Amino acid sequence: MIFSRGRKQDPVVEFWAWWPTIRPAVTDAISTGGFEPLTPQISKRVAAIHKDLTWEFSKGTDSRHALVVSPGGNPALRAVVARWGALAPAADPDWEFHTARQPDHDTLSATIEIAGAKLDLALLRFAFSRDEDSAAIDVVGHHPLFRKLPEPVRGQITFLALDWLLGEEGVELWIGSVDFSADEPAGARDPLDLAAAVDALREEHREPQWVVFSAEVRGRPVTGIAQRPLRSARWPRFDTHVAVVLPFAGAVAGLPSDEVAEALVAFEDGTLEAALHGNGELLAHETGGGRRTLHFYVDGTSSAGDDLTAAAAGWPGGKATVKRAHDPGLEAVAHLA
Incomplete structure (x- = not known):
């Protein structure tokens, strides 16, 4: 048997x-x-x-x-x-x-008990400013009773209030630095004003936006582009980094000629994009030293990583290399955020 x-x-x-x-x-x-x-x-x-x-x-x-x-x-x-x-x-x-806690504005008008104190959340205020470089909003939370509460509790209340105001995903996507103050900060406003600012920022980025950058690394120019905001919550399913490195000849100071640049774009937008089948996305690329490194993130349970590797082998400009790693937090592209 x-x-x-x-x-x-x-x-x-x-x-x-x-x-x-x-x-x-x-x-x-x-x-x-x-x-x-x-x-x-x-x-x-x-x-x-x-x-x-x-x-x-x-x-x-x-x-x-x-x-x-x-x-x-x-x-x-x-x-x-x-x-x-x-x-x-x-x-x-x-x-x-x-898959994330949703906004709950009703709670922001309630009174909660925490650390032996009763807080009327209607008195909570936020000062905030937009960080243009990272497409995020920096926040300082304040409540009149913060003076009587220890710092960890102030932080707990601030983060809870942000979740209730914006939802868990809204905080992860659009909030940058978070601080809290016992003294009312300059420009402190009603929480709904912060929610409106986040809504406006979200609307601006409804379509994918790309940031162009240039730098000098060890005396050589490096250029590239990256999606903004570059935050892992935007692509929750894509947990695997696939770095596709395409070498090219005829570089001038390590950068491609116009003809080679056109060939790179055509290969990215055509051959490599087709290999994803909706199971991944290009988040950034860097070019310098006679090669372009494309940072794809894919669903690690799909065949997208294997398909990208097979497609990259068709690059006519030289022998492509591919490296793959589990990276749900986008650590490999953190320097581009």
């Missing part, structure tokens, strides 16, 4: 197969408050996907209720959560599903 081991079940697929069996009880519990027996079951199913994921129920945006499973700011978990969200059922009048 031949015995075979069954395939290990995909915990994301299992979660969505299980959800309809517990959904009625969860919906009832939201009305009755009887969550206690359900919480361990949900936690177990989420932890099976990854032990460090967080989850919560909240008020929905378009539906009555929302289930949120979040990476909790950990870029290494974004691809996992993105897949969970991609397999979620379509929203309906009762339930919607999110």
